[in-house]
Amino acid sequence: MLSQRRERRDRLTVLHLAQPADGGVARVVTDLVGAQIKEGVRAVVGCPEGGSLSRQAAAAGAQVEVWEAGREPGLRVAAETRRAHRLIRRVAPDLVHAHSAKAGLAARLALRGGLPTVYQPHAWSFEAVGGLTARLARAWERRAAHWTDRVLCVSEAERRTGERAGVAARWAVVHNGVPEADTEDRTAARAAAPLLNEVPAQAPIVVCVGRLCPQKGQRILLDAWAGVAGRVPDAWLVLVGDGPDREELTAAAPDRVLFAGASDEVGRWYAAADLVVLPSLWEGMALTPLEAMACGRPVVLTDVGGARECLPPGQQDQCLVPPGDARALADAVARLLGEPELRDFMGEAARKHVRADFDVRRTAESVLGLYRDVLDAHAPASRWWAAR
Numbered sequence: 001m002l003s004q005r006r007e008r009r010d011r012l013t014v015l016h017l018a019q020p021a022d023g024g025v026a027r028v029v030t031d032l033v034g035a036q037i038k039e040g041v042r043a044v045v046g047c048p049e050g051g052s053l054s055r056q057a058a059a060a061g062a063q064v065e066v067w068e069a070g071r072e073p074g075l076r077v078a079a080e081t082r083r084a085h086r087l088i089r090r091v092a093p094d095l096v097h098a099h100s101a102k103a104g105l106a107a108r109l110a111l112r113g114g115l116p117t118v119y120q121p122h123a124w125s126f127e128a129v130g131g132l133t134a135r136l137a138r139a140w141e142r143r144a145a146h147w148t149d150r151v152l153c154v155s156e157a158e159r160r161t162g163e164r165a166g167v168a169a170r171w172a173v174v175h176n177g178v179p180e181a182d183t184e185d186r187t188a189a190r191a192a193a194p195l196l197n198e199v200p201a202q203a204p205i206v207v208c209v210g211r212l213c214p215q216k217g218q219r220i221l222l223d224a225w226a227g228v229a230g231r232v233p234d235a236w237l238v239l240v241g242d243g244p245d246r247e248e249l250t251a252a253a254p255d256r257v258l259f260a261g262a263s264d265e266v267g268r269w270y271a272a273a274d275l276v277v278l279p280s281l282w283e284g285m286a287l288t289p290l291e292a293m294a295c296g297r298p299v300v301l302t303d304v305g306g307a308r309e310c311l312p313p314g315q316q317d318q319c320l321v322p323p324g325d326a327r328a329l330a331d332a333v334a335r336l337l338g339e340p341e342l343r344d345f346m347g348e349a350a351r352k353h354v355r356a357d358f359d360v361r362r363t364a365e366s367v368l369g370l371y372r373d374v375l376d377a378h379a380p381a382s383r384w385w386a387a388r
Helices: 003-011 022-036 052-059 079-091 102-109 132-147 156-166 188-192 218-231 246-252 266-272 289-293 327-337 339-359 362-378
Strands: 012-016 043-046 065-068 095-097 117-120 151-153 171-173 203-207 234-238 257-263 275-278 299-302
Touching: 003 043, 003 117, 012 022, 012 079, 012 339, 022 043, 022 052, 022 246, 022 289, 022 362, 043 052, 043 218, 043 234, 043 362, 065 079, 065 151, 079 102, 095 102, 102 132, 102 257, 117 362, 151 156, 151 246, 151 362, 188 266, 203 289, 218 234, 218 246, 218 327, 234 299, 246 257, 246 275, 266 289, 275 289, 275 327, 289 299, 289 339
Parallel strands: 012 043, 012 095, 043 065, 095 117, 117 151, 151 171, 203 234, 203 275, 234 257, 275 299
Antiparallel strands: none
16 A cells, blocks of 8 residues: 555646546546556546446546536536545545536635646537526536636636636636547448438438537427438438437427437447537537537538638638528538539548647647746645645
């Protein structure tokens, strides 16, 4: 036991506290801890059970600890904060990296500046709500910034949103990154997906990957699909993901719309697609477009968060539409489905762009550099957990 404690003191220990434990947040955390472990960091992930994060982080070599926490704020926050406090004491990290609103709430309440703290919103919570709830969320973020060594945004747009909300933080911006993707033949990818058995081999396929929830905008995409089908009658739409809106979306779906459910192999769906669409209402910088472009697929996105920053130069006019505008979305999708040569050209340009500018290794290296800056500037806190 003594040798284990000595080893932990000699290695940088980072606790990643995360909620949600699936979707894009899970993929970001998994990529970060995998890279950090390769650099000799002791990476610990605290997250709820039941999502993909615990499984993926363990496979990447991280120590995984259960932290029970729900997505929504409410009366459970006090208990979630106490559990976060106990977890921090047990892990004894040098730095805590809190991912998304609930983890950011619990970690910063538990620590109150007692340890180096990095908070990564993964899109601001106050964008998801309105009225009094949004005002309270903005007020909390303004207060909690005083207990945060860095607020880490994934896009300049996300940082500007925080500034407009009055958050006076010590900011850092590090774009999301994705691993280099293997190029898979479209025909082979379609043949390997039983769900596509009824789809004719030459039919254009549009894929949307994301949690089935209001943020990701699948309702608008279904509203737009009538306009797409009227101009490209043989087109099919595949929604990849699961979530609270699945039943409602399934009931509202027209013909030639398929639901694939959640998948740990979204790369195969990108490979099967002619075009990837993400009609989100708000984002920080979504991983879906980066992953799709890494696979050589063009994308159509709503102009939210870091969407404009992630696209290759020259593709913004063709690939961005206003959020919530079903007609503009239908026009952009139908136009690109009707021009296969342009799609291929855009997809190859997108693949080269992501490889050059959004490599996950560069992202991980930048985050580690951020940790070093924070630790160098922060007063020693080695006895924080002993004093509590």
